[in-house]
Amino acid sequence: MNQPLLAVRDLTMRFGGLVAVDRVSFDVAGGAITAVIGPNGAGKTTLFNCLTGFYRPSAGSMTLVADGHRYALERMQGHRINAQARVARTFQNIRLFAGMTVLENLMIAQHGRLMRASGYTFLGLIGWPGYRRAEADAVERARYWLGRMNLEDRADDLAGQLPYGAQRRLEIARALCTQPALLCLDEPAAGLNPRESAELNELLLFIRREHGVGILLIEHDMSVVMGISDHIVVLDYGRKIADGTPAEVRADPAVIRAYLGEDEEQGAA
Amino acid sequence: MSPLHAVRDAAIAAFVALAVALPIVGVRTVDTGAVLGVDFRLDWVAAIVATVFLGRLCVLLWMGRRERAPRQAGMLETTALGWLALIGRFLAYGIMGFALILPMMSFADRYVVDTATQVLIYVMLGWGLNVVVGLAGLLDLGYVAFYAVGAYSYALLAQNFGLNFWQCLPLAGLFAAFFGILLGFPVLRLRGDYLAIVTLGFGEMIRIILNNWASFTGGPNGLTSIPRPSFFGLEFSRSAPEGEQTFHQFFGLEYSTLHRLVFMYYLILILAFLTSWAVGRMRKLPVGRAWEALREDEIACQSLGINRTMTKLTAFAIGASFGGFAGSFFATRQGFISPESFTFIESATILAIVVLGGMGSQVGVVLAATVLVLLPEVFRDLAHYRMMVFGLAMVLIMIWRPKGFIGARVPSIRLADFRRPAA
Numbered sequence: 001m002n003q004p005l006l007a008v009r010d011l012t013m014r015f016g017g018l019v020a021v022d023r024v025s026f027d028v029a030g031g032a033i034t035a036v037i038g039p040n041g042a043g044k045t046t047l048f049n050c051l052t053g054f055y056r057p058s059a060g061s062m063t064l065v066a067d068g069h070r071y072a073l074e075r076m077q078g079h080r081i082n083a084q085a086r087v088a089r090t091f092q093n094i095r096l097f098a099g100m101t102v103l104e105n106l107m108i109a110q111h112g113r114l115m116r117a118s119g120y121t122f123l124g125l126i127g128w129p130g131y132r133r134a135e136a137d138a139v140e141r142a143r144y145w146l147g148r149m150n151l152e153d154r155a156d157d158l159a160g161q162l163p164y165g166a167q168r169r170l171e172i173a174r175a176l177c178t179q180p181a182l183l184c185l186d187e188p189a190a191g192l193n194p195r196e197s198a199e200l201n202e203l204l205l206f207i208r209r210e211h212g213v214g215i216l217l218i219e220h221d222m223s224v225v226m227g228i229s230d231h232i233v234v235l236d237y238g239r240k241i242a243d244g245t246p247a248e249v250r251a252d253p254a255v256i257r258a259y260l261g262e263d264e265e266q267g268a269a
Numbered sequence: 270m271s272p273l274h275a276v277r278d279a280a281i282a283a284f285v286a287l288a289v290a291l292p293i294v295g296v297r298t299v300d301t302g303a304v305l306g307v308d309f310r311l312d313w314v315a316a317i318v319a320t321v322f323l324g325r326l327c328v329l330l331w332m333g334r335r336e337r338a339p340r341q342a343g344m345l346e347t348t349a350l351g352w353l354a355l356i357g358r359f360l361a362y363g364i365m366g367f368a369l370i371l372p373m374m375s376f377a378d379r380y381v382v383d384t385a386t387q388v389l390i391y392v393m394l395g396w397g398l399n400v401v402v403g404l405a406g407l408l409d410l411g412y413v414a415f416y417a418v419g420a421y422s423y424a425l426l427a428q429n430f431g432l433n434f435w436q437c438l439p440l441a442g443l444f445a446a447f448f449g450i451l452l453g454f455p456v457l458r459l460r461g462d463y464l465a466i467v468t469l470g471f472g473e474m475i476r477i478i479l480n481n482w483a484s485f486t487g488g489p490n491g492l493t494s495i496p497r498p499s500f501f502g503l504e505f506s507r508s509a510p511e512g513e514q515t516f517h518q519f520f521g522l523e524y525s526t527l528h529r530l531v532f533m534y535y536l537i538l539i540l541a542f543l544t545s546w547a548v549g550r551m552r553k554l555p556v557g558r559a560w561e562a563l564r565e566d567e568i569a570c571q572s573l574g575i576n577r578t579m580t581k582l583t584a585f586a587i588g589a590s591f592g593g594f595a596g597s598f599f600a601t602r603q604g605f606i607s608p609e610s611f612t613f614i615e616s617a618t619i620l621a622i623v624v625l626g627g628m629g630s631q632v633g634v635v636l637a638a639t640v641l642v643l644l645p646e647v648f649r650d651l652a653h654y655r656m657m658v659f660g661l662a663m664v665l666i667m668i669w670r671p672k673g674f675i676g677a678r679v680p681s682i683r684l685a686d687f688r689r690p691a692a
Contacts, residue, residue: 052572083574091572097565100558101680107555108562109573114555121583124554125547131554139687146684155684178573 003065005030005214006051006182011060013046013238020046022238023060028182028231031212033204035225037249038235039258044218045092047235048186051216052089053078066181083112088180090171092187092218098160102151102170105159106142109177114138138177145173148203165196169203176207183207185217189224197221201228226250234258275329283322290317328668357679361632368538372531382530386602388642389537390595395622395634396544397591402620403629404557405584406564408465411452411472412619415445415589417479417611419596424492424606425485434498434601438594445593446586448475453585457578472616480608491607495600497529498536505529533602540598544591545631551587553681560584561629561681625666627673636674640666 004027013021021043028034036044049055051062053076062073064085071085081087097105107114117134118124124131146152149169154162159170168188175183188204189197205228207213219225225232225246232249234242236258242249249255295314299306368389372382394416401409422441426432432440452471456464479486486492497505503516507524516532517524551557559580562570571577600606622641626633640662648658670676 054568054571077576078571079574079576081574082572083576089572091569095566095569095572097562097569099565099678100561101683103682103684104558104561104680107682108558108570108575111555111559111573111575115559118554118556121551121554121556124556125550135682136687139682139684143684143687152684156680174573 004028005065006216007061007063008051009061009063011047011050011062012058013043013050013055014058020238021050021057021235024233024235024238024240025060026233026240026243028214028216030181030214031208032230033208033215033217033228034231034233035229036216036218036233036235037220037225038241041237042235043238044235045186046238048089048184048216048218050074051081052087052184053081064182082178082180086179086181087184088175088178088182089184090168090175090186090188092190094167094171096159096167096171096174098158100159101156102146102159102162103139103142103155105170105174106145106177107138109174110138110141112178141177142173145176148206149173165192168192168196168200172203176211176213180213182214182216185215185219187218187220189219189221192221194223197224200224204228272330275326278329279322279326282325283318286321287314287318290314332668357632357675364632364635365542372534379527379530382527382534384642384646386530386534386537388639389534389541390599390602391619391622391638391642392635393537393541393544393595393598394592394619395626395638396541396548396631397588397595398619398623399588399626399629399631399634400548400551400560400591401584401588402623404552404564405560405581405588407456407581407584408461409468409585409588410465410613410616410620411468411470411475412588412592413611413613413615414452414472414475415448415592416596416599416615417475417608418445418448418589419593420600420606420610421479421486421492421596422593423597423600424495427496428492433496434597438597441597442590442593445596446590449585449587449589450582452589453582457581469613469616472613476608476611479611487607489607489609491605491609492600493605495604495606497604498532498601500532505532533598537595537598537602540594544594548591549631556580556583558681621663625663625673627670627675627677629678630673630675633673633675 006028008027009025010023011021011025012019012023024043024047026034036047038044046055050057051073053073057074060074064071064073064087066086071081073081073085073087076085097108100108114131114134115121118131119128143152143155146155149166149172151162151166151170151173154166159167162170168191172183172185172188175185185204189200192200201224204215204217208215217224217229229246232242232244232246233240234249234252234255236254241254241258242252244252291314294317295310297308297310299308368385371377371385374381394412397415398409398412401407401412419441422444423434423437426437426440427434452468456467459467480489482488483490499505500516503514503519505516505528508515515524516522516528522528552561559570559575560583562573562575563577563580563584567577570580599610603610618641622634622637624637625641626635626637641659644659644662645656648654651658666674
């Protein structure tokens with residue numbers, strides 16, 4: 001791994017006196033699956049919010065290399081992180097456009113491209129043929145991911161009416177429709193049953209294999225994390241306590257301590 | 270709700286009505302010569318209490334029936350939605366056709382054409398506000414400000430620079446759009462109630478400025494003798510200046526004041542059609558989908574690379590520009606404008622049209638505008654009771670159709686319409 005897709009260096013996020021993320025550094029390789037794990041409140045979602053522009057970090061850098069450009073994510077406006085640096089994300093508590101159809105959700109994800117094709121609305125208004133082609137392409141891309149997610153027959157239903165597991169899949173499809181270089185998934189397996197969870201594993205492996213998208217995921221479900229991750233970063237109280245392959249992380253005494261708390265128990269006794 | 274509960278609930282409502290009506294309606298002082306006597310009108314009170322009891326009972330029973338058999342709007346099957354879209358389209362064409370031939374009907378006298386013009390102004394305003402409220406989900410209580418900006422832009426440009434209606438129309442739209450952006454910037458971070466309060470204040474500010482800046486806007490006296498539009502250079506007057514022709518001379522018609530009214534009617538009809546076409550089109554373009562997405566979830570929008578600032582500002586600007594067009598039309602139709610015409614009640618009426626019509630629905634706006642303009646006209650004979658009937662009608666509509674006349678949303682795109690390309 002010579003040039004990582006994303007290099008996070010000394011990332012720090014403070015909320016008043018609380019240090020939610022404390023000098024965290026790690027790399028995410030392109031075309032690989034990197035998992036961020038840690039007990040509740042370890043700062044995983046805060047880390048994601050920094051990466052995707054919802055928080056402005058207090059210190060540190062996040063450098064993403066996509067299409068030969070280097071993007072300093074910590075200095076970019078929120079929407080540019082997706083539109084230019086091609087970082088897409090999903091949310092822990094699903095955020096679909098519930099009152100719109102499944103297909104519309106996926107069309108909105110292709111906003112930037114369609115907006116340019118519609119000549120910022122002016123050409124689209126007069127029915128410019130270039131826009132119609134772009135729209136048809138966008139529908140094809142949506143159809144592709146709907147097929148992958150097993151949602152094609154629900155394309156014209158309202159997103160809010162899908163069952164929970166399908167909503168999770170749709171949110172991933174929507175993120176993928178932005179054609180990301182880095183896909184950040186915040187607990188994609190939460191609330192899924194074991195079968196759905198296994199399907200999710202398959203899906204993530206497929207995305208990595210066929211589309212070369214780098215995946216960064218927060219997950220509590222260890223069967224997902226250990227089964228498919230190439231690399232694991234462990235956070236506890238905002239600090240990185242371990243970083244390595246699944247086998248390394250599993251054997252790391254600091255990780256075991258953080259998850260089982262044995263050291264503190266002994267100390268208290 | 271069981272019938273027993275309904276009866277009990279209705280009885281409570283009747284008791285409240287009794288408590289209110291007894292002192293207010295039940296007792297009347299009468300002047301009997303020397304002393305002030307008291308007259309009881311218990312029959313009136315009885316009538317009021319009975320009406321409230323029965324009315325409440327009917328509403329409860331009727332709503333209870335709905336609860337048992339929930340008709341979930343939006344839960345419609347795809348096929349049903351397809352049917353709905355088809356009916357909506359037929360309805361839309363029917364209304365369009367009727368609007369086109371209306372002035373040629375035998376019953377179309379001055380009053381009818383004038384009222385129809387009034388309806389169309391509100392339709393246009395409703396469609397404009399629909400962009401902001403219905404699509405982008407930004408509750409705007411000061412929409413009348415843009416209407417005022419459009420009207421004053423036209424009047425002032427025409428009087429100070431001698432520009433004609435057709436030159437002023439786009440300028441008025443631009444001015445209004447500019448004011449839309451001006452309002453948009455400070456409220457970018459606000460939503461819901463907070464946004465509503467700021468926009469309400471903005472609307473009042475514009476009106477108060479117009480009222481007080483007398484040297485520029487004429488203050489409360491308003492602006493008079495605003496030029497009327499011409500039909501390709503032909504004036505609608507009895508006699509033309511030297512060397513020019515009037516409309517009736519050119520076409521060899523008997524002079525009639527109805528000509529101008531009918532012309533005005535078609536003018537607003539064209540403007541309204543243009544608005545409808547543009548808004549309908551934009552809804553299916555990325556910009557329109559982004560508006561709706563913004564209404565649904567702003568955070569998700571940002572994560573998908575949508576610039577929230579730009580999207581909101583375009584919604585404000587485009588909504589405002591339609592208000593501006595309607596405003597210049599209003600100015601040229603009246604020939605006289607003053608801040609009196611742009612009070613909060615106008616904003617409220619336009620918002621009511623959007624809400625009653627069903628958020629985001631274009632046909633709904635037409636239906637609601639028609640109802641809201643015609644109701645006070647129809648009940649003109651009731652004199653000061655007509656606003657009460659108006660209010661009652663609005664309450665009934667909201668009970669009957671909580672999501673507005675046309676509450677179901679038609680998707681902007683359907684996979685079924687895109688065939689898989691032949692492999």
